Amino acid sequence: MHSNVTLKEKKEDFFNMGKYEIIGEKIPNLPWEDRPKGSSDIVWRYSKNPIIKRNQIKRANSIFNSAVVTFNGKFAGVFRVDDKARSMNLHAGFSDDGINWVIEEEPINFIQQTRDPLISEYKYDPRVTFIEDRYYITWCNGYHGPTIGVGYTFDFKEFYQLENAFLPYNRNGVLFPRKINGKYAMLSRPSDRGHTPFGDIFYSESPDMIHWGCHRFVMSAGLTGWQSLKIGAGPTPIETSEGWLLIYHGVLLSCNGYVYSFSAALLDLEKPWKVKYRARSYLLSPQEYYECVGDVPNVAFPCAALCDAETGRLAIYYGGADTVVALAFAYVDEIIDFLKEDGVKYE
Numbered sequence: 501m502h503s504n505v506t507l508k509e510k511k512e513d514f515f516n517m518g519k520y521e522i523i524g525e526k527i528p529n530l531p532w533e534d535r536p537k538g539s540s541d542i543v544w545r546y547s548k549n550p551i552i553k554r555n556q557i558k559r560a561n562s563i564f565n566s567a568v569v570t571f572n573g574k575f576a577g578v579f580r581v582d583d584k585a586r587s588m589n590l591h592a593g594f595s596d597d598g599i600n601w602v603i604e605e606e607p608i609n610f611i612q613q614t615r616d617p618l619i620s621e622y623k624y625d626p627r628v629t630f631i632e633d634r635y636y637i638t639w640c641n642g643y644h645g646p647t648i649g650v651g652y653t654f655d656f657k658e659f660y661q662l663e664n665a666f667l668p669y670n671r672n673g674v675l676f677p678r679k680i681n682g683k684y685a686m687l688s689r690p691s692d693r694g695h696t697p698f699g700d701i702f703y704s705e706s707p708d709m710i711h712w713g714c715h716r717f718v719m720s721a722g723l724t725g726w727q728s729l730k731i732g733a734g735p736t737p738i739e740t741s742e743g744w745l746l747i748y749h750g751v752l753l754s755c756n757g758y759v760y761s762f763s764a765a766l767l768d769l770e771k772p773w774k775v776k777y778r779a780r781s782y783l784l785s786p787q788e789y790y791e792c793v794g795d796v797p798n799v800a801f802p803c804a805a806l807c808d809a810e811t812g813r814l815a816i817y818y819g820g821a822d823t824v825v826a827l828a829f830a831y832v833d834e835i836i837d838f839l840k841e842d843g844v845k846y847e
């Protein structure tokens with residue numbers, strides 16, 4: 501059954517009570533915990549992290565880098581599950597409170613809506629974005645190397661797969677939550693076959709979610725240490741009066757390997773390839789045990805953020821050490837102020 505949710509019902513143009521306007525849905529039941537007393541962190545962790553443990557379902561070796569959205573007044577998501585054969589796949593999951601999740605044992609079986617069957621050697625790092633009438637899923641799809649897989653669902657029961665957005669090699673495909681200048685819009689990060697030792701973010705647009713073009717450069721790795729090697733878009737960008745708030749991950753190459761942290765940037769609303777502000781400092785870097793110890797140490801990798809437009813509260817879902825899912829909180833206003841104070845401003 502297809503849901504009849506319309507853009508109007510889902511997204512109420514709402515002027516929030518804070519400093520900046522946020523265009524988005526109200527989420528009165530957003531998962532939330534106040535900033536710990538004495539902390540001045542702009543992004544703070546949930547005290548009961550990790551919210552999803554590595555062996556929460558029978559077949560899992562690890563569950564991490566996963567994406568959640570609001571769904572019928574509750575929450576649904578698409579989870580990265582690496583199984584005990586170490587195959588990487590996507591599973592649907594549901595939650596009443598955004599914290600306690602029931603993840604399906606079986607991977608999502610995408611119904612192909614492609615010209616002819618499209619192989620997916622693996623699927624990982626999903627993002628989920630509600631646009632118009634459905635939930636789109638983008639992920640890193642194994643097709644002769646990593647590229648951007650695209651699919652959609654109305655109900656998190658039946659999932660449909662479209663053509664890959666790009667040629668290999670590419671990762672971190674993230675859709676904007678509305679058409680921009682009449683076109684679907686996506687950020688992605690062209691790469692190579694392996695553990696890409698480089699990577700910049702680009703913008704592309706499409707009239708139909710199948711044919712992508714008008715590619716524009718957005719921003720490079722570099723600028724500061726935590727983001728010196730490569731960067732990639734994280735959650736679906738959030739529309740605000742100051743621009744699109746993009747949370748993105750950055751990678752530093754230490755003498756002990758890669759370190760994945762995340763921070764934020766503001767992109768122009770109508771020309772999102774134009775960066776307005778970009779953080780010098782990270783907002784969260786791997787420091788807690790579940791971020792530093794696991795299958796891949798020192799990784800905090802965000803794939804989703806729920807934002808309540810009324811209060812400006814943000815719940816950020818990120819993978820810890822390629823092993824578990826963790827949750828962190830922030831206020832959109834404070835991240836924007838942080839960007840204006842700490843960030844580099846571009847004309």
Ligand code: BMA
Pocket residue numbers: 565624625695760796799801819822
């Ligand atoms: C990236 C992706 C992510 C992963 C990260 C750290 O290249 O594969 O899924 O979290 O490496 O291993």
